[in-house]
Amino acid sequence: MSEKTGDKPLRVRMPIGIDYKWCAGPASTDYLTGLKDGRLFGRRCPVCELVYFPPRNGVCARDGVMLGESVEVGPKGTISTFCIVNVPFLGQTIKLPYVAATIILDGAHLGFSHLIQECEASEVRMGMRVEPVWRDKAEWDYSLENILYFKPSGEPDAPFDDYERHL
Amino acid sequence: MRDVAIVAFSEGPVTFGSTSTPVEMIVPTVHDVLKQAGIERTDVDFWCHGSCDYMTGQPFSFVSAVDALGAWPPIIESHVEMDGAWALYEAWIKIQTGEAEVALVFGNGKSSAGDMNRALSLQQDPYTVAPLWPGMTAMEGLGACAALQAGTVTERQMAEAASRARRDGAKNGNVLVSGNESADELLSRPVTAAPFRDHDIPAMADGVSAVIIATGDVAKKIAKRPAWIRAIDHRIDHQNLGWRDLARSTSAAIAASEVGVHKDKVDVAELHTTFSHHEQLLINALQLRPDATSITPSGGALVGNTLMAAGLSRFGHAARSIFSGSADRAVAHAQQGACLQQNIVAVLEGN
Numbered sequence: 076m077s078e079k080t081g082d083k084p085l086r087v088r089m090p091i092g093i094d095y096k097w098c099a100g101p102a103s104t105d106y107l108t109g110l111k112d113g114r115l116f117g118r119r120c121p122v123c124e125l126v127y128f129p130p131r132n133g134v135c136a137r138d139g140v141m142l143g144e145s146v147e148v149g150p151k152g153t154i155s156t157f158c159i160v161n162v163p164f165l166g167q168t169i170k171l172p173y174v175a176a177t178i179i180l181d182g183a184h185l186g187f188s189h190l191i192q193e194c195e196a197s198e199v200r201m202g203m204r205v206e207p208v209w210r211d212k213a214e215w216d217y218s219l220e221n222i223l224y225f226k227p228s229g230e231p232d233a234p235f236d237d238y239e240r241h242l
Numbered sequence: 243m244r245d246v247a248i249v250a251f252s253e254g255p256v257t258f259g260s261t262s263t264p265v266e267m268i269v270p271t272v273h274d275v276l277k278q279a280g281i282e283r284t285d286v287d288f289w290c291h292g293s294c295d296y297m298t299g300q301p302f303s304f305v306s307a308v309d310a311l312g313a314w315p316p317i318i319e320s321h322v323e324m325d326g327a328w329a330l331y332e333a334w335i336k337i338q339t340g341e342a343e344v345a346l347v348f349g350n351g352k353s354s355a356g357d358m359n360r361a362l363s364l365q366q367d368p369y370t371v372a373p374l375w376p377g378m379t380a381m382e383g384l385g386a387c388a389a390l391q392a393g394t395v396t397e398r399q400m401a402e403a404a405s406r407a408r409r410d411g412a413k414n415g416n417v418l419v420s421g422n423e424s425a426d427e428l429l430s431r432p433v434t435a436a437p438f439r440d441h442d443i444p445a446m447a448d449g450v451s452a453v454i455i456a457t458g459d460v461a462k463k464i465a466k467r468p469a470w471i472r473a474i475d476h477r478i479d480h481q482n483l484g485w486r487d488l489a490r491s492t493s494a495a496i497a498a499s500e501v502g503v504h505k506d507k508v509d510v511a512e513l514h515t516t517f518s519h520h521e522q523l524l525i526n527a528l529q530l531r532p533d534a535t536s537i538t539p540s541g542g543a544l545v546g547n548t549l550m551a552a553g554l555s556r557f558g559h560a561a562r563s564i565f566s567g568s569a570d571r572a573v574a575h576a577q578q579g580a581c582l583q584q585n586i587v588a589v590l591e592g593n
Contacts, residue, residue, distance in 0.1 A: 091373065102266075134310050
């Protein structure tokens with residue numbers, strides 16, 4: 076589509092776009108409507124009995140079956156693994172250094188990522204107990220962003236056995 | 243060559259506007275095809291999936307589809323960005339190489355997730371054609387005009403194909419549209435996108451199809467009457483619509499010749515007809531005799547176009563005609579791309 080105009084090629088912009096309608100499905104609908112109310116819902120696999128939070132695509136990836144009952148989990152949880160971010164990048168909004176952690180909510184068996192704040196990065200450790208800090212209720216939406224970050228709950232660390240299988 | 247047969251087929255509900263995720267839609271159909279075969283998922287040693295990321299709007303959306311299979315203990319799986327019929331072709335090759343005995347093949351698509359007429363434009367050349375957003379109906383309209391002008395297809399043949407698809411769809415039940423109109427009645431309806439009337443354009447659908455294929459002795463254990471894949475061939479026409487003759491399907495003709503469609507009688511031919519004029523183009527290319535062959539008795543994609551599953555469904559329905567004994571020799575056809583660009587043709591036999 077480029078045409079020589081003198082020495083410079085003619086540049087043509089041809090942006091493409093398609094609109095999609097994404098259906099969350101029954102499992103993620105529980106999860107998202109729960110978040111809107113400040114509650115955390117996962118789903119239990121009827122075969123392995125593990126509770127998925129978030130419920131992913133509504134199926135147990137291990138057993139290949141539809142997830143079963145809806146289960147309220149958290150709000151407290153345990154850090155299984157974490158990463159201290161020291162490297163600045165484009166579009167960064169959080170002050171360095173900060174901690175991104177994998178958190179396993181009480182009653183759930185699948186980790187998800189969230190921020191850890193209100194403590195020094197150097198204090199964060201595996202097994203640390205954390206609790207969510209929510210946005211103002213007026214701002215709640217169908218989103219995990221309703222939780223601003225997790226902070227230490229002050230409880231004693233969870234024993235390694237509690238989260239070893241989720242590493 | 244190893245003997246390979248289709249031994250089970252399941253087709254999920256053909257709908258439009260499913261509120262499940264694509265992954266949730268896959269699970270029941272995969273379970274059903276395993277149940278029909280009477281095997282466990284751990285008996286499957288190769289999984290192959292056909293789908294299209296442009297339909298979901300998610301890059302690598304096929305990766306999440308593995309969740310639906312249960313990947314523990316670890317499985318060997320692959321994916322094609324094509325209709326599930328191409329996944330079947332890959333699985334057939336995998337078995338031919340000796341690396342698998344039993345393969346589960348599935349294809350799925352959710353047309354209701356967006357404007358598929360527009361999305362399918364992205365199958366075209368990304369520099370010169372796709373940015374024009376020609377739309378599938380317009381591209382197929384060019385093909386239909388070329389065929390009508392060359393006389394390789396008539397308007398009456400298009401109406402007859404649509405009439406039969408709607409009647410057969412009513413018998414099948416698992417389709418989106420059906421009806422008992424004669425070809426004359428359909429021809430009396432208004433042209434809505436020249437040269438098409440509404441019934442010439444496929445009813446876009448959400449759906450999932452799954453097929454199990456297996457080698458000789460295993461196939462005989464699973465199915466009373468396996469549908470043996472005697473020959474299968476895949477040919478591609480040029481992508482550029484202006485560089486090929488749209489009045490005929492050269493690639494389908496070559497594939498049909500390679501698998502020897504014409505060498506014996508054909509009881510059933512399941513043709514992947516998405517627009518009504520495709521049927522006559524394919525009858526011409528495959529040299530079928532409609533007086534001796536039942537053409538697409540399932541109703542086909544015209545009455546329920548489950549994108550990325552409809553081609554595999556043709557293999558499944560052709561195999562069913564063998565399972566039931568209603569056919570001894572069947573032809574399965576699948577297509578992909580605009581104006582029958584890619585074609586797979588296979589001959590299935592009961593003996």
